[in-house]
Structure formats: C-alpha cells, structure tokens
Amino acid sequence: MTKRRIAIVLFNLGGPDRPESVRPFLVNLFTDPAILRVPGFVRPWLGRLIAWRRTKPALENYAIIGGRSPLLELTEAQARALDAALADDAGIEAKSFVAMRYWHPFSDAAARAVKAWAPDEVLLLPLYPQYSTTTTGSSIAAWEEACRDAGLTVPTTTLCCWHSHGGFAAATAALVRKAYDAARAELPPDLKLRVLFSAHGLPESIVTAGDPYQWQVEQTVAAVVEKLGIEGLDHAICYQSRVTPQKWIGPSTEEEIERAAHDKVALLVSPIAFVSEHSETLVELDVEYREVAHRLGVPGYFRVPAQNSDPGFIAALADLARAALGSGRSLCSFAGARQCPKRHGDCPHAQATAERRVNVKEAA
Numbered sequence: 001m002t003k004r005r006i007a008i009v010l011f012n013l014g015g016p017d018r019p020e021s022v023r024p025f026l027v028n029l030f031t032d033p034a035i036l037r038v039p040g041f042v043r044p045w046l047g048r049l050i051a052w053r054r055t056k057p058a059l060e061n062y063a064i065i066g067g068r069s070p071l072l073e074l075t076e077a078q079a080r081a082l083d084a085a086l087a088d089d090a091g092i093e094a095k096s097f098v099a100m101r102y103w104h105p106f107s108d109a110a111a112r113a114v115k116a117w118a119p120d121e122v123l124l125l126p127l128y129p130q131y132s133t134t135t136t137g138s139s140i141a142a143w144e145e146a147c148r149d150a151g152l153t154v155p156t157t158t159l160c161c162w163h164s165h166g167g168f169a170a171a172t173a174a175l176v177r178k179a180y181d182a183a184r185a186e187l188p189p190d191l192k193l194r195v196l197f198s199a200h201g202l203p204e205s206i207v208t209a210g211d212p213y214q215w216q217v218e219q220t221v222a223a224v225v226e227k228l229g230i231e232g233l234d235h236a237i238c239y240q241s242r243v244t245p246q247k248w249i250g251p252s253t254e255e256e257i258e259r260a261a262h263d264k265v266a267l268l269v270s271p272i273a274f275v276s277e278h279s280e281t282l283v284e285l286d287v288e289y290r291e292v293a294h295r296l297g298v299p300g301y302f303r304v305p306a307q308n309s310d311p312g313f314i315a316a317l318a319d320l321a322r323a324a325l326g327s328g329r330s331l332c333s334f335a336g337a338r339q340c341p342k343r344h345g346d347c348p349h350a351q352a353t354a355e356r357r358v359n360v361k362e363a364a
Contacts, residue, residue, distance in 0.1 A: 003093040007119035007154075008321060009110060010079055011126040011139040014100025015069020015278055021103060022058050026051035028102040034138035037206070054243065061283045072100065074276040074308050075127065078317070081309045085318035094321070095119075099146075101139050107146035115152045122156040123324055125317065127275050129168060130216035131161035131332075133346050134202060159324045160348045161332045161339075163216040164223035167316030172220075173227035174312055176270050176304050180230070183268050183302040191299060192265040194234040197221045198253045199273035200280060201239030203246040210345035214249050219339070220272055234265065237272075240289075241280055253285075257293050266300030267293060275307045 016025040030036050031047035038046060062068060079096035086094040095117060099110035114122060124143065126136040140158060147153070162168055176195065183193055199217045207214050221237050238256040242248045251259075253269075260267050269289070271281050285303055293301040307313035331348045332339060338349035 003091055004121060005117070005119040006092050006094045006121050006123060006321075006325060007114045007117060008079075008082065008094055008096040008123045008125055009114065009143065010075060010082075010096055010098050011124065011128070011136065011143070012071060012075050012098070012100055012276070013135070014103035014106075015071040016062060016103055017068050017072065019059055019062065019067045021068075022062060023051060023055045025103045026054055026058060030054075032102070032138055034134050034141070037203075050244075058279075061279050064287060065279065065282050069103075069278050070282075071276055071278045072098070072103075072105075074278075075100075077309045078127070078276070078314065081311075081314040082317050082321070085314050086321065089322070092325070099139065099143060101135075101142060107139070107142045108149060111143065111146040111150040111152050114154075115150050119154055121325070122152075122154050123321055124156060124158045125321060125324075126159065126161075128273070129161065129165075129220060129275065130163045130199075130213050130273055131348065132202065132206075132213035133211050134206065134213075136160055137346070137348075157324050158331060158348075159320060161212075161216060162320050163339075164219045165316060165320060165334075166223075167319045168313070169220070169223035169227045171307065171310060171312030171316050172270075172272075173224045175307065175310065176224060176268075177228055177230075179270075179302060179304040180228075180268055183266065183300065186302075187266055187300050192234060192263075193300070194236065194260055194263075194265045194267055196253070196256055196260070196267050196269045197224075197235065197237045197272040198240050198256075198269055198285065199237070199271075200241045201248045201250075201252070203244060204249050205246060207249055210343070210347075210350075212340040212344035212347045215340060215344060217273060224270075224272070240284055253289055254292060257289060257298060258296060261293070261296035261298045264299060266302070267298055268302045268304060270304040271306055275313065277306045277308060281306055 016022045027048055030050045031043055036043050036047050075098050079098055082096050097110045097114055099107045128135040236256055238251050238253045239249050240253040269285055290301050340347040
C-alpha cells in the first residue's frame with residue numbers, strides 16, 4: 001500500500017544563534033506588523049529603534065546561556081521525536097520541518113525543503129499551544145507568503161490551537177506534579193507552596209481588539225490544574241516579558257512574586273505558554289525573577305521545566321497530528337468546533353466565518 005507523504009511544519013519564534021545575530025533577530029521581531037501595531041510608514045524606523053535599545057540587555061541575557069538561543073536545537077529534537085512517534089502509523093509517512101519566524105530557518109527555507117520532499121499533504125503544527133495573532137497568526141501569514149514564492153501548492157491542514165487538549169494537559173500536569181513533589185520535599189511541612197503559571201504577555205490593546213490568547217491561557221491552566229488533582233491547590237496566572245510602555249495584560253509575574261512575598265508562601269513557577277527552554281525561561285524565570293524573589297524574601301523559589309522532548313508531550317503532539325489529518329482540514333484541535341467566546345473576533349474560526357459571509361453576500 002502506498003503511504004501518504006505528510007510534511008509536518010513546526011512553527012516557533014526562533015532565536016539568535018550567535019551574539020552577532022541578536023540585533024537582526026530583534027529587528028525582525030519588532031518590524032513585524034503583528035507585533036508592532038503602528039502605521040506602516042512608522043514601523044520600520046520605530047522597530048529598528050526599539051531593537052537598538054534592546055540589543056544591549058538582550059546580549060547580556062544571551063551571554064548567561066552561552067551567547068545564543070537553544071531553541072532551534074530543541075525544536076529540531078522535537079521534530080525528530082515526533083517523526084519517531086509517527087513512524088509506525090499505517091498509511092502515512094511523516095516528516096517534520098522547522099519554520100522559525102524571526103531567525104533561521106525562516107519559512108521560505110522550510111517551504112523550499114517541503115517542496116523538494118514532495119508531500120501529498122502539509123500539516124501546520126504551531127508549537128504555541130494558545131493561538132495569538134502575534135505568534136501563530138504571524139507564522140501562518142509568513143508561511144503562506146513563502147509558499148507563494150516557492151510555488152508550493154499542496155493540500156494543507158492548519159492546526160491553530162491546542163490550548164487544553166487532553167494529552168497536552170496531562171503531559172504538562174505530570175511535569176508540574178513532579179516539580180511540585182520535589183519542591184514540597186524541600187520545604188517545611190507548614191510552609192505553603194503556590195504554583196505560578198507564567199505566560200508571555202501581550203499589550204492589552206491586542207487582547208481587547210479580539211485576540212483570544214489570554215482566554216486560551218486560562219483554559220490551559222484550568223485543564224492542567226484539573227489533571228493535577230491536588231485538592232485546594234494554591235495557584236495563579238501571570239504574564240512576563242513586557243517590552244513596550246503600553247499597558248499589558250496582567251497581573252505581571254513581578255506582581256505575583258511580590259504577592260507571594262507578602263503572603264509568605266513559596267513559589268513553583270510553570271512556563272505555561274512555552275514548550276521549549278529559551279531565554280524567557282532560562283534567564284527571565286531562572287535568573288531574573290529568582291533574584292527578585294530572593295530579594296523580596298519569598299521563602300522558596302522553584303521552576304517546572306519546559307516540555308522540550310518529554311515523551312508524554314511528544315505523544316500528545318502525535319495525537320494532535322493524527323486527529324488533524326483525519327479531520328478534513330480543521331482549524332483547531334477540538335473536533336473543528338470553535339472554542340473561543342464570540343468577543344474574540346481574531347480567533348481563526350471567527351475570521352473564517354466572516355470570510356464565508358462575505359463570499360455568500362458577494363455571490364448573491
């Protein structure tokens with residue numbers, strides 16, 4: 001029997017591979033229309049100004065972890081693990097490709113590699129569990145442009161989100177539980193331990209405009225907490241990595257650390273929107289926020305590792321891929337049904353519905 005050749009494209013943000021790459025990486029990031037939402041004629045110079053201002057602190061951060069981001073190697077390892085998990089599936093031959101948004105390998109290189117492999121179908125699988133116009137949305141737009149330039153015309157399934165998929169929630173909960181038990185063993189029995197689910201933040205204006213990211217982060221945390229099954233678990237959601245002077249969604253991770261110090265509780269921090277270690281986990285969580293916690297007198301600070309190639313997480317990705325491929329080009333991992341409330345008009349389901357209505361109106 002001839003197997004269907006399935007190219008799985010894993011999206012992630014990317015990271016600089018050497019100190020000299022930090023500045024151009026930041027320029028790519030801050031000149032993206034999905035990130036810096038200002039008039040087009042302003043964006044190039046303003047984005048470069050922001051990148052220039054952030055280059056020095058970024059270089060200092062990357063110096064802590066060897067002068068480069070580990071994200072590409074970790075994503076490539078996830079790709080190999082996913083291929084291995086799907087290797088015995090009857091009827092398909094799957095091969096994963098990596099497409100980074102702001103540093104190599106970009107979508108254009110990935111699209112050319114996919115075309116050369118000549119698949120029968122493409123599955124776009126973002127390594128962002130929660131959908132945002134700033135991450136998955138931007139990556140999909142870059143991929144579509146790359147496909148046009150490469151002449152890649154293959155039936156494509158797009159998986160926009162998997163924020164509370166059962167396998168993902170269970171795998172994440174297992175990592176949290178292991179770290180929780182280890183932290184609990186180090187702490188006095190009468191000292192409370194709070195789990196702090198920390199996600200990358202967004203400007204509040206993006207969320208109020210319809211981006212479903214914050215709502216989906218909340219769904220992820222609810223699903224993980226349910227899988228944990230710890231009665232009376234003390235936990236909170238917070239947001240890190242603010243980079244602009246705008247008002248961002250909150251509470252911030254710093255505010256929650258301050259609250260823990262006031263409450264005299266220890267903290268276990270779980271990076272709930274990241275599935276690979278990178279500067280936001282290895283520097284921001286492990287170094288900067290740990291120092292803040294120590295300075296404020298938080299009586300214990302622990303961190304849950306990111307999923308990386310954890311077998312349970314890879315099994316969840318494989319399940320997501322299988323379900324998406326059998327769904328008839330669904331948009332999300334929930335049987336193709338829209339999950340986001342109607343107020344989140346930037347959900348891809350809402351956008352697809354709006355496009356259908358326009359098409360029907362034009363046809364009439």
